[in-house]
Amino acid sequence: MNDQSRLLTNVKAYLFLAPFLLVYGLFMVYPIAKGFIISLHDWSLGMESTFVGFANYSSMFRDSYFWEALWNTLLFVVISTPALIFVGLAIALLVNAGLKGTTFLRSAFFLPFILSISVIASVWVFILQPYTGLLNSFLHTIGFTEEIFWLSDAKLAWVSILLATVWWTVGFNMVLFLAGLQEIPEEFYEAAEMDGASSWKKFMFITLPSLKGVMLLTVVLQTINSFKLFGQPYLMTGGGPGTETRALVQYIYEKGFIEQQMGVASSMSYVLFAITITFAFIQFKFFQGKD
Amino acid sequence: MKKVSAFTLAVFLLSTFLVACGGDSDSGGGEEDNGKTNLTFWTPLSGGDGDFMKELVSEFNSENAEIEVELLNLKAEEYYTKMRTSVTSDQAPDVAIAHTSKLSELESANLIVSIEDAADSAGVEWDTFSENIVDATIIKDEHYAVPLDTHALIMYANNKILAEADLLDESGQPVIEDGEEGFIQFLEKIKENSPSGTFPLSATSTGDSPLRMWWTFYSQLGGELLNEEGSQAAFNNEQGLEALSFLGKMVEDDLWPKNIANGGELFTAQKAAIHINGVWMTGALENNEGLEFSAIPIPQVFDEQAMWGDSHLFVVPRQNEQSDEKKEASIVFANWIADHSSSWAQAGHVPSKPSVIESEEFQELPYRSDYAEIGEDVSYMPNTPKLTAINDVLKKHFNQYMTGDVSPEDTLSNAEEEVNNLLK
Numbered sequence: 001m002n003d004q005s006r007l008l009t010n011v012k013a014y015l016f017l018a019p020f021l022l023v024y025g026l027f028m029v030y031p032i033a034k035g036f037i038i039s040l041h042d043w044s045l046g047m048e049s050t051f052v053g054f055a056n057y058s059s060m061f062r063d064s065y066f067w068e069a070l071w072n073t074l075l076f077v078v079i080s081t082p083a084l085i086f087v088g089l090a091i092a093l094l095v096n097a098g099l100k101g102t103t104f105l106r107s108a109f110f111l112p113f114i115l116s117i118s119v120i121a122s123v124w125v126f127i128l129q130p131y132t133g134l135l136n137s138f139l140h141t142i143g144f145t146e147e148i149f150w151l152s153d154a155k156l157a158w159v160s161i162l163l164a165t166v167w168w169t170v171g172f173n174m175v176l177f178l179a180g181l182q183e184i185p186e187e188f189y190e191a192a193e194m195d196g197a198s199s200w201k202k203f204m205f206i207t208l209p210s211l212k213g214v215m216l217l218t219v220v221l222q223t224i225n226s227f228k229l230f231g232q233p234y235l236m237t238g239g240g241p242g243t244e245t246r247a248l249v250q251y252i253y254e255k256g257f258i259e260q261q262m263g264v265a266s267s268m269s270y271v272l273f274a275i276t277i278t279f280a281f282i283q284f285k286f287f288q289g290k291d
Numbered sequence: 292m293k294k295v296s297a298f299t300l301a302v303f304l305l306s307t308f309l310v311a312c313g314g315d316s317d318s319g320g321g322e323e324d325n326g327k328t329n330l331t332f333w334t335p336l337s338g339g340d341g342d343f344m345k346e347l348v349s350e351f352n353s354e355n356a357e358i359e360v361e362l363l364n365l366k367a368e369e370y371y372t373k374m375r376t377s378v379t380s381d382q383a384p385d386v387a388i389a390h391t392s393k394l395s396e397l398e399s400a401n402l403i404v405s406i407e408d409a410a411d412s413a414g415v416e417w418d419t420f421s422e423n424i425v426d427a428t429i430i431k432d433e434h435y436a437v438p439l440d441t442h443a444l445i446m447y448a449n450n451k452i453l454a455e456a457d458l459l460d461e462s463g464q465p466v467i468e469d470g471e472e473g474f475i476q477f478l479e480k481i482k483e484n485s486p487s488g489t490f491p492l493s494a495t496s497t498g499d500s501p502l503r504m505w506w507t508f509y510s511q512l513g514g515e516l517l518n519e520e521g522s523q524a525a526f527n528n529e530q531g532l533e534a535l536s537f538l539g540k541m542v543e544d545d546l547w548p549k550n551i552a553n554g555g556e557l558f559t560a561q562k563a564a565i566h567i568n569g570v571w572m573t574g575a576l577e578n579n580e581g582l583e584f585s586a587i588p589i590p591q592v593f594d595e596q597a598m599w600g601d602s603h604l605f606v607v608p609r610q611n612e613q614s615d616e617k618k619e620a621s622i623v624f625a626n627w628i629a630d631h632s633s634s635w636a637q638a639g640h641v642p643s644k645p646s647v648i649e650s651e652e653f654q655e656l657p658y659r660s661d662y663a664e665i666g667e668d669v670s671y672m673p674n675t676p677k678l679t680a681i682n683d684v685l686k687k688h689f690n691q692y693m694t695g696d697v698s699p700e701d702t703l704s705n706a707e708e709e710v711n712n713l714l715k
Contacts, residue, residue, distance in 0.1 A: 045375045047400060129552035131490075132560070152497070152550040152694050240497060242691035257372050259680045259713075260400070 039266035049263075056267040066268060068243060069251040073272075075158075076247065077226040077279075080165055084222050085215075087166055088173025093207075095174065096181045106178075110171035117168070121235030124164040125151070128236075154244040157237045161245060164232050169225065173218050180214030181207070216287040220280050227276045248272050327359040328620045331384040334362065335370035339574045340638045347628055347635060355627070358620045360386075371397075374608060378402045383608035386621035389436065391427045391602040391671055392678055398430050399676035403606045405433040406622055409615065413622035420629070424602055424643045427671040436604035437625035439632060440640035443600030443669045444503050445662050446590070447558060447566040447576065450583040456484035456564075464661075467590045471537060474592050478546040481564045492547040493554040493563030500554065501538065501689040502682060503599040504567060507589055508534035510597035510670035521675045522714055527707040535692065535699040537592070542693065550694060558584075570665075573639035573658050586658040588665050600669030602643065605629075641666050677713050684709045 014021075039056055043049040060066050095106050112120065127134040128150035136148060150160045188206045197205070208215075230249035233239055239246030248268065256265030336344055341364050348362045363384070365373055371393060377383045378401075389397060397403045410417075417425055420438060428436040448465045458480060460466050467477045478491040485491075494500050506516075512530035517523060541547040551557065558566035559579055566572070573586055589598045605625035607618055628635070632642040633652040641663050642648055648663045672678055688706040691697050697705075 044400070045372075045379055125552065130550050131548070132553075132556060132562075147549075149550045149694075151552065238497060238690075240687070240690050241694045241696065242687055254683065258683060259677075 035266045035269060038262050039270055041263050043262040043266075044260040045262065052263065056263040060264055060267050060271070065243060065246075065251060066248075069246050069248040070271070072244075072246060073227060073229060073248040076161070076229050077223060080162055080226045080229075081219065081222050083162065084166055084170055084173055084226075085218060088170050088218065089177050089211075091170065091174045092177035092181055093203075096178060106174075109174055112168050113171040115168070117231035118235060120164060120168045121232065124160065124167075125236055128160050151237050152241055154241055157233075157241070157245050161232045161236060164236065165229075168232075173222065176214055176218050177211065180211045184210045212287065216283065219287075220283050223279050223283065224276055227272065227279070327357055328616060330358060330360045330386055330617065330621055330624060332360050332362050332624070333370075333374070333384040333387040334364050335367040335388060336364055337367055340571070343635050343638050347631060350631070351624060351627055355624075358624055360624055375400065375402060378609050381611045383610050385607070385610075385617050386624060387606055387608050388439075389604050389606045391436075391438075391604060392682075394428060394435055394604065394606070395430060395674035396676045396679060397606065398435055402609055403435060404609050404613070404618075405435055406437070406607055406618070407433045409607070409618040409622045410434055410437070412615075413619045413626060415622060415626050419646060420643050421645055421666040423667055423669060427602065427674070428604055430674055436606045437622060437629060438643040439603040439605065439625075439629055440635060440643055441600050441602045441666050441669050442570050442640045443665045444507055444567060444589060444598045445570055445665065446587055447568065447572060448585045448587070449558065449561060449564050449566075450585055451561070452481065452485050452489060452564040456481050464585055464587060469591070471592050474590055475540070475544070475546070478541065478565070479544075482546060485564060488562065490548055490551075490557055490563035492541060492565045492567070493551055493557040494547065494567040495554040496542075496547075496549065496551045496693045497690045499686065500568070501693050502686045503569075504538055505534050505685075505689060506599040506670065506672065507597065508537055508592060510599070511591060511593035511595055513594060516673050516681070517675060517714075521673065524707040524710040524714070527703040531703050532699055533593075535689075535702060539692065539699055542695065570639040570641060570662065574637060577658065586662055588662050588668070596668045597670040598665060598668060600665065600671060602671075603640070680713050681710050684713065 038049075040051060040053060041049040042052050042056075091109050095102055095109070099105075125133075128136075130136055130147055130149050130152070133150070135150065139148070148156070150156050184207065188210070189202060192202050192206060228249060229247040230253070233245040233247055234250050237245045239250050249272070252265045252268045252272070255261050255268065332348065334341070334344055344364075345362060348360050352359055374383070374387065374389075374397070383402075389403070394403075415437065417434070421441075424438045424441050425434075428434065428438055446465075450459060450463060453459050453465055458466050458477065465477075467473055481489070481491040494504060509526065509531055512534055514528070514530040514534070515525050518525045538547075542549055554563070554566055555568055555572055555575070557563040559576065559582065561582060567589065570586075576582060576584055576586075588596070605621070605628070607613075607621050629643055630647065632640075632644070633647050633650055633656070636642055636647075636653055636656060636659050639659070641659070642653065643666070645666075647653055648660075648666070653663075654660050672682070675681070685706055688697075688702050688709075692699060692702040
């Protein structure tokens, strides 16, 4: 009887899980496995494929454009992740301070996040483009005559991409931090108040430690998102000037769908996958170690 | 009781889900009861192009008693990928629009079929098409497409700015002296005689535009992209350098200011005297009231007249069981559209058939007849399966050249090396 009812429970559980498992298997597990198989082949859609072992990987490692794109992506991750965490936390603290007009501020900061990347890119191109862009026109009216090429100079292009990314996605981090902040019991601050702690100390010894869980989540999500960089440079600079702002995902896309080298594209995807997983793993370890 | 109902619910949920996934596979096209041959037709057209094509298709459907065409317009960016996957999964349309620049790639990947026989039985007369346009669609001596138009790079001029610089003749056309010097002097004269902040030449400095302009002038010098076998780059030479340096000189002399993000916008806003772009700009520009412009072929700066161009074509994608009847109907449809393409020319394109160009309907359209002659001079990029990838390499290097960071010699030799790697 007992065994039987347990069996029944299990069967029921799996039946309820089945729709999810089916979709998950079909659209996550299967493509991941298939991607690895493709990466071992000379593969293009609609053509015969031949098994080539690890040849795609070795040709990828010899490709200087691969290294450039990987470097570009890493650079973006290293700069954008802290920037987005820091700004997100700062905005959350501001919004949480209970000033007037907070509801408006909160929506204003979150609004860009609901827009699609094409809208975001159009807005920023409109602002940053030379000769007629909003920013340069403004600079001209206040007497600055030199033309600044925000999107055509490699260094400035990166600054522009970073700026656009922060404006676009920081709202999401803000919401996460805000949720974390609101979970901190008021009593902690009251007790600290009685002990005469300064605001800085309250932030360092109450707020930050209490946010640890949220912080881990945000850092990991942000890192993964930054690795997936594609739309901003693709639409704002086209990866240019030359290939100076081309991220790895864009290169994967070009290899796979323009050059029709699915094998090489898959092997690059696997490298990106491995690096992202490693980073996420390290971050989990790092945060857990502090417990 | 509770357990039983939970179990039932679970089974119910699962089965609904599976049924939903199974879908309805009988909804495909094919011959239906109306006795007509039904064709599915895919296009990658945006904006005005899409609307004009829609009108033409419904006109065809109402006139033709035997063929019914169903139009599906797809996003241009994913069009060729969709085409590939549709052929792979045997769900390809019966007829589709493609570009000359993609034809070889489609053919070599087995995505389209030869239309040699179907064109014969459909009664297509190839000599009713402009020879230059048709020649670019022949692969290994077989016809693979019915051309609809050519869309080439042309020159737009702001008549007001040119009139002030005294550069218009009595008929209101720009006066440009021959040769490289003549063209540069023309731009210099605009610069001297127009208010500050006016761009003598505004062509977009990134994306496709530098490549298309280089190809225009390189073709005027008689250059070839690849060697005869198509196995190696053949553009890193004197002519390639001359054409590229010509672009560089205009930038250096500030006649074509650096890093223009959207040349068309500057021209529309009347901030630029000359704009170089594809014929498709005509439709957009004539909607601007107060903008007086002329549209003419790019002047012959070097040895022979030529300019970059591409064409919209009708192709027949590969299907596993392809009836000759449908193939023939597709070609009949394609040929009919080509015959009636003067309304398609409203989008700016030059029709593929001289008879359409000579028709009253076309001649009545403003601007178009001023550049209709380009059909004879368009220089297509060569038919090679790797053309898209080669163009991407060239674009990348030329865009960097336009920022002024690289010498023209290095630009060409770097591009040559990468193109050769692609062709290996």
